[in-house]
Amino acid sequence: MTLALFLQHIANALSLGSLYALIAIGYTMVYGILRLINFAHGDVFMLGAYVAFYGTALLALPWWASLILAILCTSLFGIGLEKVAYRPLRDSPKISIMISAIGASYLIENLAVLLFGGRPKGVVVPELLGRVVAFGSVSIVVVSLVIPVFTFILLAILLWIVHKTKTGMAMRAVSTDVEAARLMAVDVNGIVSFTFGIGSLLAAFGGILWSFKYPQLNPLMGVLPGLKCFIAAVIGGIGSIGGAVLGGFLLGIIEILTVALLPTLSGYRDAFAFVLLIVVLLVKPTGLLGKRQAEKV
Amino acid sequence: MKLTKNYRYSIVALVAFAIFLVLANSFFDAFTLRVFNLCAIYVILALSLNLLNGFTGLFSLGHSGFMAVGAYVCALLTMPPELKEMNYFLVPIVPFLKNLTLPFIPALLLGGLAAAFVGFLIGAPVLRLKDDYLAIATLGFSEIIRVLITNAQTITNGAQGLKGLPRFATTYAVWITAGLVTLFMALLMRSSYGRAMKAVRDDELAAEAMGVNVFKVKVTSFTVSSFIAGVGGALLGHMITTIDPKMFTFLLTFNILLIVVLGGTGSISGSVIAAIGVTILMEALRFLDEPMNLIFFRTEGLPGLRMVVFSLMLMIVVIFRQRGLMGGKEFSWDMLRDAGAALARLGRKIRPRKGGRNV
Amino acid sequence: MSEIMLSTQGIVMKFGGLTAVSDLNIEIGKNEIVGLIGPNGAGKTTAFNVITGMYSPTSGAVRYKTKDITGCKPHSITELGIARTFQNIRLFKELSVLENVLIGCHIGIGTGIFGATLHLPAYRKREAEARTFAMELLSQVGLDGVAREKATSLPYGKQRRLEIVRALATRPTMLLLDEPAAGMNPQESRELMDLIHRLRDEFDLTIFLIEHHMQVVMGVCDHMYVLDYGVTIAHGDPASIQKNQKVIEAYLGVE
Numbered sequence: 001m002t003l004a005l006f007l008q009h010i011a012n013a014l015s016l017g018s019l020y021a022l023i024a025i026g027y028t029m030v031y032g033i034l035r036l037i038n039f040a041h042g043d044v045f046m047l048g049a050y051v052a053f054y055g056t057a058l059l060a061l062p063w064w065a066s067l068i069l070a071i072l073c074t075s076l077f078g079i080g081l082e083k084v085a086y087r088p089l090r091d092s093p094k095i096s097i098m099i100s101a102i103g104a105s106y107l108i109e110n111l112a113v114l115l116f117g118g119r120p121k122g123v124v125v126p127e128l129l130g131r132v133v134a135f136g137s138v139s140i141v142v143v144s145l146v147i148p149v150f151t152f153i154l155l156a157i158l159l160w161i162v163h164k165t166k167t168g169m170a171m172r173a174v175s176t177d178v179e180a181a182r183l184m185a186v187d188v189n190g191i192v193s194f195t196f197g198i199g200s201l202l203a204a205f206g207g208i209l210w211s212f213k214y215p216q217l218n219p220l221m222g223v224l225p226g227l228k229c230f231i232a233a234v235i236g237g238i239g240s241i242g243g244a245v246l247g248g249f250l251l252g253i254i255e256i257l258t259v260a261l262l263p264t265l266s267g268y269r270d271a272f273a274f275v276l277l278i279v280v281l282l283v284k285p286t287g288l289l290g291k292r293q294a295e296k297v
Numbered sequence: 298m299k300l301t302k303n304y305r306y307s308i309v310a311l312v313a314f315a316i317f318l319v320l321a322n323s324f325f326d327a328f329t330l331r332v333f334n335l336c337a338i339y340v341i342l343a344l345s346l347n348l349l350n351g352f353t354g355l356f357s358l359g360h361s362g363f364m365a366v367g368a369y370v371c372a373l374l375t376m377p378p379e380l381k382e383m384n385y386f387l388v389p390i391v392p393f394l395k396n397l398t399l400p401f402i403p404a405l406l407l408g409g410l411a412a413a414f415v416g417f418l419i420g421a422p423v424l425r426l427k428d429d430y431l432a433i434a435t436l437g438f439s440e441i442i443r444v445l446i447t448n449a450q451t452i453t454n455g456a457q458g459l460k461g462l463p464r465f466a467t468t469y470a471v472w473i474t475a476g477l478v479t480l481f482m483a484l485l486m487r488s489s490y491g492r493a494m495k496a497v498r499d500d501e502l503a504a505e506a507m508g509v510n511v512f513k514v515k516v517t518s519f520t521v522s523s524f525i526a527g528v529g530g531a532l533l534g535h536m537i538t539t540i541d542p543k544m545f546t547f548l549l550t551f552n553i554l555l556i557v558v559l560g561g562t563g564s565i566s567g568s569v570i571a572a573i574g575v576t577i578l579m580e581a582l583r584f585l586d587e588p589m590n591l592i593f594f595r596t597e598g599l600p601g602l603r604m605v606v607f608s609l610m611l612m613i614v615v616i617f618r619q620r621g622l623m624g625g626k627e628f629s630w631d632m633l634r635d636a637g638a639a640l641a642r643l644g645r646k647i648r649p650r651k652g653g654r655n656v
Numbered sequence: 657m658s659e660i661m662l663s664t665q666g667i668v669m670k671f672g673g674l675t676a677v678s679d680l681n682i683e684i685g686k687n688e689i690v691g692l693i694g695p696n697g698a699g700k701t702t703a704f705n706v707i708t709g710m711y712s713p714t715s716g717a718v719r720y721k722t723k724d725i726t727g728c729k730p731h732s733i734t735e736l737g738i739a740r741t742f743q744n745i746r747l748f749k750e751l752s753v754l755e756n757v758l759i760g761c762h763i764g765i766g767t768g769i770f771g772a773t774l775h776l777p778a779y780r781k782r783e784a785e786a787r788t789f790a791m792e793l794l795s796q797v798g799l800d801g802v803a804r805e806k807a808t809s810l811p812y813g814k815q816r817r818l819e820i821v822r823a824l825a826t827r828p829t830m831l832l833l834d835e836p837a838a839g840m841n842p843q844e845s846r847e848l849m850d851l852i853h854r855l856r857d858e859f860d861l862t863i864f865l866i867e868h869h870m871q872v873v874m875g876v877c878d879h880m881y882v883l884d885y886g887v888t889i890a891h892g893d894p895a896s897i898q899k900n901q902k903v904i905e906a907y908l909g910v911e
Contacts, residue, residue, distance in 0.1 A: 025367055035429070037429050037432070037433065038428075084351035085612060085616070088616050089616060089619075094428045094429060094618060095350070095356045095428065095562075096355075096615050096619050098356065098428075098429060098432060099554065099558055099611070099615045100612055100615045100616060102551060102554070103608050103611040103612040103615060104608075104612060106551060106604060106607075106611075107605060107609060107612065108604075108609040109601075109604075110601040110602075110604040110605045110608060111601070111605055112601075113601030113604075114601040114602055114605060118601070168405075207468070219601075226438070231433075231437075234433070267444070267447065267448045268444055268448060270440070270444055271440065271441050271444035271445070274437035274438070274440050274441050274444075275437075275441060275498060277433065277434070277437050278423075278437050278438065278441075281423075281430055281433070281434050282422050282423075282426075285426065287432060375745050455781070480771065484773045484775060485769070485772070485773045485776070488772035488773055488775065488779070488783075489758065489761075489762060489765045489767070489772050489779070489783055489786070490767075490768075490769045490772040490773065491772075492751070492755055492758060492759060492762075492771075493762055494764075495751060495755075495757065496748045496749065496751065496759045497751060498750075499748040499749050499750050499751065500746050500747075500748055500749070502710070502730075502746065503742065503746035503747070503748065504748075504759065505710075505729075505730040505731050505734075506708060506710075506730050506731075506734060506739075506742075506746075507731075507734060507739075507760050507762065507822060507825075507826055508731050508734035508735055508760070508762055508763040508826050509731055509759065509762050510729075510731045511731065517769055519768070538697055563750070
């Protein structure tokens with residue numbers, strides 16, 4: 001393999017990793033606060049991409065306006081999802097809320113098939129992002145460069161919110177101990193909504209950027225990335241934002257490089273993530289950066 | 298043994314059902330018969346999942362994987378060599394499997410045993426995990442199994458699948474199996490072992506403290522459940538006569554989970570009723586996905602509507618009536634009597650007796 | 657000197673940076689009733705959890721008679737003859753009163769899944785024996801009338817009694833009670849004290865109990881250990897403990 005090809009793969013891996021990271025953060029934040037695996041998160045990612053698409057296609061908005069519209073709609077949707085499907089089950093056994101999450105996921109996917117049609121839709125990539133830039137013998141699409149940059153900016157903002165604001169402190173309190181936080185007059189419901197809003201916002205960004213890089217939409221496009229990103233979050237340490245980012249990048253890099261270096265195994269590509277997941281769960285369930293949680297007897 | 302009234306009702310119902318079975322087999326058209334038999338298979342599958350989820354409290358999402366193992370092992374053992382040669386046109390089948398052909402019942406049992414074995418292998422490491430981690434790990438294993446099947450061209454014929462399987466899953470075969478599985482579940486749940494499983498579900502730590510070997514109970518439950526799922530998968534394959542990896546996705550597990558939740562986790566009769574009900578409903582609602590020709594306008598098919606309806610049903614049940622249809626209890630004739638009495642009271646309230654007095 | 661039923665040597669239990677129990681050394685002789693007291697959070701339940709195998713101690717050993725049971729699985733320890741109740745009642749919510757007790761009999765029934773499911777004669781016999789035994793135990797505490805009720809439908813006091821009966825069903829030689837008198841009024845506490853004495857005499861038990869109710873503790877215990885922040889600050893009979901300065905300070909705080 002030439003250096004040029006290798007660098008191309010690296011660029012690819014970084015942008016895929018960024019996308020995975022953006023989605024994984026949503027999973028990890030929700031799990032940190034509610035101990036819930038939000039199965040429907042991947043579908044929120046899909047919704048973001050579709051709303052942006054319809055913003056441009058139906059409403060003839062410029063792409064940046066569609067982006068903002070999509071972000072807003074998706075965040076609100078995420079908040080609504082929590083209120084309808086998860087909040088009523090807060091005090092129920094964990095299994096019930098998981099079933100609700102799975103049901104919500106299928107509901108959203110099939111509603112999407114119903115409303116948007118099952119056939120893939122082509123996305124019009126904004127001219128600026130679709131341009132190919134050459135560095136010597138390495139040619140990279142602009143969007144591949146923009147994605148990691150964007151991700152880091154978003155990440156920086158998120159980390160600032162979590163560590164430097166009162167809301168962020170409340171978030172960290174709730175994810176450590178819900179009861180204690182409630183006793184300290186933290187508006188737990190509000191914080192949960194806020195968390196879902198941010199997670200969905202990031203997923204929407206991920207969905208839109210994804211659709212610029214792989215410009216084909218279909219209602220089930222969130223399924224596999226959703227699952228993989230959850231795995232990434234677990235590998236990095238569920239409940240830890242840093243872990244989600246780390247896991248996302250790791251997964252993206254492993255995926256691209258394995259297929260590049262061992263093309264005969266590409267059929268098994270999807271299985272890798274699962275194998276990795278199971279290994280992590282068995283060997284170090286708290287993931288690379290996670291913390292232990294003990295149960296009181 | 299004194300035959301109480303309830304016992305007599307049950308025996309009458311059983312005989313009536315047996316007669317119905319014979320009549321159905323003779324008079325139903327092919328399509329209806331197929332849906333009818335599919336009900337039996339879903340009864341088997343729902344019970345196997347309920348054993349895990351509802352009775353032992355293990356939230357496993359890997360069911361389709363075990364069904365796949367059972368289906369493939371059984372298929373490979375029942376297909377005669379000529380059929381195998383026809384199917385494996387891309388890459389020939391591994392030699393030792395080519396000439397291996399067994400009659401149906403041994404093949405079915407071996408399919409179940411293979412699934413049980415896989416369940417045992419997976420269960421041992423995975424059952425130490427908590428709720429949601431267990432769910433994801435089992436889901437992961439099920440996907441891994443599917444990927445392995447898709448890629449093991451020389452053994453499973455990969456993505457092409459296996460076609461033309463002998464139609465061994467007759468009406469009697471599936472319904473007798475369903476009956477046996479139901480009987481097994483009923484006996485198990487009445488026994489001390491079933492009680493131990495329920496204790497593990499209710500409070501693992503307390504069960505362990507009372508001397509129950511919780512890990513052993515979990516692994517046993519997982520293995521038995523996998524066996525039954527494997528049998529169910531094999532029957533499904535031999536009814537539809539084709540199997541391929543795309544059949545055994547998470548959607549299949551979801552459908553079974555749907556049935557178990559609707560019928561009520563922890564209720565055998567709930568699973569049976571829900572399995573039959575949902576299977577029929579799934580077919581009946583298929584029209585939602587097809588183009589509809591209503592009097593005043595035509596609608597194009599609304600694909601996805603059917604699953605929207607079912608997903609909604611699932612969520613409504615889980616949010617508002619978490620215990621499902623049966624509420625964790627088993628069906629009894631007394632239930633019918635109480636329901637009848639309640640309806641009668643309601644009727645009297647709505648329509649007061651002559652003389653204007655409400656009784 | 658009576659036979660030593662349970663002893664610990666230098667038990668230390670750390671959770672990350674927190675030392676819940678440090679250097680616990682206890683000895684409980686046959687048919688004694690021994691207490692474990694101390695302010696909340698002193699590490700008492702943790703000690704129970706180590707003894708019954710729920711936690712593996714960071715260091716130290718637990719001995720049952722002469723057998724080293726450190727870190728054994730809880731169900732094996734129960735099979736050996738040590739049973740327990742819990743601070744927060746842990747009944748099997750979906751099971752009936754009788755079924756809860758029958759779980760305690762599970763070790764006794766002992767058949768595997770096939771023997772049980774097929775209702776083989778050996779299984780049927782043992783199951784019938786277990787049921788008789790369970791009903792006898794329930795009648796001893798006046799709960800036989802509610803045998804078919806769901807366990808959680810009982811009032812609090814009866815639930816506590818049920819938990820004790822369930823533990824008795826495992827045919828233990830040693831019983832560990834975690835705050836059995838919690839939430840009881842004086843009348844109920846007196847009944848509990850009688851019950852504890854009866855248990856020791858009729859079932860030939862050795863009893864180790866955690867309790868906050870001083871009346872109960874001083875009334876039934878032969879001797880007791882006092883924990884504070886995981887450290888054993890005193891050990892002796894009720895009279896000497898009541899006068900012990902360190903104990904008084906631990907409970908009431910230093911002036």
